[in-house]
Amino acid sequence: MNVQSKPGKGGYIGQSMPRPNAVRLVEGRAQYVDDVMLPRMLHVAYLRSPHAHAKILAIRTDAAKKAPGVVLVATGKDFANIEKFAGVLAHFKGMKSAQQSVIAIDRACWQGEPVAAVVAESRHLAEDALELIEVDYQPLPVMVDIERGLDADASVIHAELKDNLCFSRDVDAGDFDAVAARADHIVEQTFRFPRHTGVCLEGRSVLGNWISADKRLTVYISHQAPNMVQDCFAKLLGLPESAVRVICVDVGGSFGIKTHVYGDELATCALSMMLGRPVKFVADRLESFVSDIHSRDHLVKGKIAVTKEGKLLAVSFEDRLAVGPYSVYPRGSAVEGNQICNITAQWYTLEAYRARMQTVFTNMAPYSNYRAVGHPVAVGIAEGLVDAAARKIGMDPIEIRRNNLIPDHAFPFQSVSGMKFEVMSHHRCLDELVKAMNYEALRKEQVELRKKGRYRGIGIASMIEITNPSAMFYGIGGVRVSAQDGCTARMEPSGSIVILHGCGEQGQGTETIFAQIAADAIGVPLETVRLVTGDTEVTPYGGGTWASRGAGVGGEATWQAARALRHNILELAALITQTDIGKLTIVNGSVVDSASGEEKITLAECGRIAYFRPDTLDSYRPELCVTRHFVPKQFPFCFTNGVIACHLEVDVNTGFIELQKFWAVEDCGTVLNPQLVDEQMRGGIVHGIGPTLFEHCIYNENGQLQNGNMADYLVPMPCEIPDMVVCHVSTPTKETEIGAKGAGEAGTAGTPAAIMNALNDALLPFNTVLTDMPFTPEKVLKGLGKV
Amino acid sequence: MKAAPFLYVKPKSIDEAVALKERHGASARYLAGGQSLMPVLNFRLDRPDLLIDINGLSELRGVSNSGSGVKIGALTRHAEVAKSEIVKSQLALLSECIPHIAHPAIRSGGTFGGSVALADPAAEWPACCLALDARIVLRSSKGERRVEAKDYFLGLYDTARTENELLIRVEFPAVAAGTKAVALELARRRGDFAIAGVLAQAKKTGVRLENVRVVFFGISDRPVRLSAVEQGIAEGQPMETIHQAIDAGINPDDDIYQSGATKTHLAKVLLGRAVEQLRQ
Amino acid sequence: MSEQMQISFILNGERKQVLVPMRLHIIDFLREKYELSSPRVGCEHGVCGACTIRVDGELARGCLMLAVQADGKTIETLEHLTQTGEIKDLQEKFVERNALQCGYCTSGMLITAADLLKQGKPASREAIRDHLSGNYCRCTGYEAIVDSIEAVMKKRVESGKRAAR
Ligand SMILES: Cc1cc2nc3c(=O)[nH]c(=O)nc-3n(C[C@H](O)[C@H](O)[C@H](O)COP(=O)(O)OP(=O)(O)OC[C@H]3O[C@@H](n4cnc5c(N)ncnc54)[C@H](O)[C@@H]3O)c2cc1C
Ligand code: FES
């Protein structure tokens, strides 16, 4: 039935299997960090700087220390033995950052930076005591102006760095000026991508439990990369790696927010070590807004050179982005800008490309990688410019893309910026999209409705997405984030299979697809496969879930481990049944004759003999537990591609935008579980809708976040989101046997551009173009000259 | 984000509630639905010493007819207003507002009186009170007093209710039969407070609109009724003239997402739509 | 410790008599005292709906209700709805349709959906979204949630009709 020498032929792979681990969640039996209660557990709350930049002159904690239920009050100096940290990637030339301490010592550099901690019997009591701490601040000049941040007279946040530049990069490929000289038009456009944040429904949470007798720290944490936490916490706390165990059970949303080291989380573990008791920290909503990493925040000036026949010749842009006061540890705050330099418009056959990117330190909240790092901006710039070019020459957006996207037969392909693409399917995806959305009919409807004063717009965004990163992503830069994943596959005496994996679950369905892969690879029923993830003590070393790597990298490790286990089972069965191993295969939990299908021996019987009667096997030693590791090596990244369309209506009197529908066609190679991919796309699209229409961390000139709560920071709720159609094209990668590419971020990458293009398509009759996200009603009205 | 400590009492009678409040004054709060008070307690933006939970005062709950009018008890939940047959048949304007007010879980907790007591400038019920000439009934140890809605809303979260007075009910005079009501508002997300809203009510006789009532909300520090606008509509004046009356009558402040000018513009658009609907 | 008050109430079908700190909202109380983990906090200011529970049969925002206010009331959490089987079909549909990813919003979503299903009437997708308008989910994009509720509603309305016939 599910005999698999190659994945994807009639087995579980490719089927929309439901997630067995979701049952617990719908029954209210999940276990997030806040659900873990340990004996003698204490709670910590952090006092956070109200100033964006201030010298800390004095902190008086006497009254807080005496408050009811308080066990410990600590300030920055109490953590001075913890190493300082900053995320600086060695392969990013010239990148720099000041070193950050867990808790601010002499100076606070953003509104929300922790300056003191109170550990108490309950969170309530800890918060009561926080109010009794007095801090004398001397406000310092605040730097939040992205445009002026690099001016000679700008106030410099860290004097030792000399300026506010974190990282800059110039790419100059082909001769832009010479190529552009051949164009009929050079179209310019400025773009603004707002600063926004993750708003995971579960705040960041950590529970540190130091057991001094064992000299061991157990860290329950809501995180995407357990092994990274283990490595970083051990290093910074001065412990051997083996003394730190990291457990991630259920994680209530992460989206990149939970791939970093946060001072308050580290401090919580340090406090547990100071007290010898478990200490829990759960970020509440208000502190999440000012302490979770923020992202995007770009000001971009772009240009595109196009001929009147619609040939795109060259793209250039300058991108300024505003990060926080430190480069976030350990992944840094510069990957966003770097990705944009690498990939913008690289899905087109351009002759020249010029990019300048400057990442600027500011006194706003720390900033780092958030779902689809850099992509929404890269796709936004490119697709915004392509539509601008199309408008200029009066060409249909589909046609201009057909004319310029890299042909499907041209792969492998090296883009003008030097990106190496193994295989992609832009044209097939575009064809699918045109069919799925019934493009022609929508265009007709648009014309009819315009006559009635209703303005609908259709926006298209083609794109690529970096997935399955190799060690060229972090490892090469000296960042100790694993690009490889390990998987252990073990057969138990009953014939059931246990998969232990370094790559965990935050709801994407990672465990389910690993089970599907393992079941097919071995030949057992899905229900006999059990997954263990999220515990550094028992799982093989792995990278975790980020950069859409779980399926492609973690999945391949699973396949390799499970295939190796299958081989070992067959070897054992061959010996027991005295059959040539070449004639055996495993089907549905039994070893059968591959030709006749006749059952030779069940896995349970193999298990019984292997574990309890190995004496009957002469000198043969069965090995029913194998571990395999996988890391991509042929390409630095595995690029996926896709195209997203947005259909919306603008009320030109109120400036309100009503989303009608989205269509997405994506190519993630082998589709391991269609429903899970669809839902990743849908969730991803909504992450793209947020900052395009609603979400924006609004800071004033004093570095104060103006809307740091859920009533004022507008996340999309059920009524703001339309239905979304998702279709698949599949061109598997040949680098792995399973052929899966990543699928977690494509929706987020393409959606802002699709909405922007749809909006400007709707506004075409008014001769106005909007590129300053989020597109609030006011901005639309201003664009229309109504206010 | 945990509330600072406070004491809690749940009085059994109005007299007891009022007496408690008068004894503790500004350091005590009445607690009704809690849908506005609890967030500010959790934020520690407000830190009373005592909460006086008025939810035990069942006589304050419910919608009933009084003479030719309708009275709504302070503790009537938004959801109960929505379900009330009396409201549906006699206070159509209120029914029109329901879909705009928050979400199911908040509508089942939040109270009519809480909303009118708080007087959020973007809230629907205060605007309805103004549009329908309601009288707000307030209780203290000195007894009851009635305040006309036009004299009740004084500014941002500021009303004629003195610190200790308990809002016990709102009385609505009868609305003339055949009156049409429209409630339009614009909010960025469903159930959010309005960035601009308009309530309009009139009786249509032939092509004319009579007894026109217009109240704007979400555009000032309180709900605003503009008689020049009402007159303009009744007289069938051109929209430009009516817009001038709006410009003269309101001057909204900027907020984090929109300027005052945008709010004024939106108020005009909504009014145009409301009048169109009244004329249908 | 802040002042406490004795209350008596029915929690998930069991009568409880207990001393409660006055300032505690009911979610913290249920989680800490009874180790019920399905009611969750996401914002503690009434916007996200993660804390949605049932109070006397009606939807309530747990973060905006004091524990002392449970006195004399019947409180139900997802644990109870699971136990009684009231929404077994919906829970199964959520799993089958993958209407949850991280699961953090799921208690609130299910309880809010159960409130709509209880009305026993068919509702459009728009009306379903409307009923969920105060429940935030960061993961799913909502569509699968709406799909699941719609499917269960259809099935229930149909089997209701069949039973009536
Ligand atoms: C997410 C969310 C969205 C919302 N959206 C809307 C919306 O769109 N439109 C809208 O109108 N409202 C909205 N609200 C607010 C909601 O309607 C509140 O219920 C209402 O504003 C206050 O009523 P309450 O009974 O909850 O009052 P409480 O929160 O209990 O009290 C509010 C204030 O009024 C005082 N008070 C209450 N009752 C009395 C009384 N009888 N006498 C004297 N003083 C009293 C209290 O002391 C307190 O200061 C929203 C709330 C939330 C959380
Ligand atoms: S926690 Fe109660 S609504 Fe968010």
Ligand code: FES
């Ligand atoms: S499933 Fe994660 S918030 Fe809804």
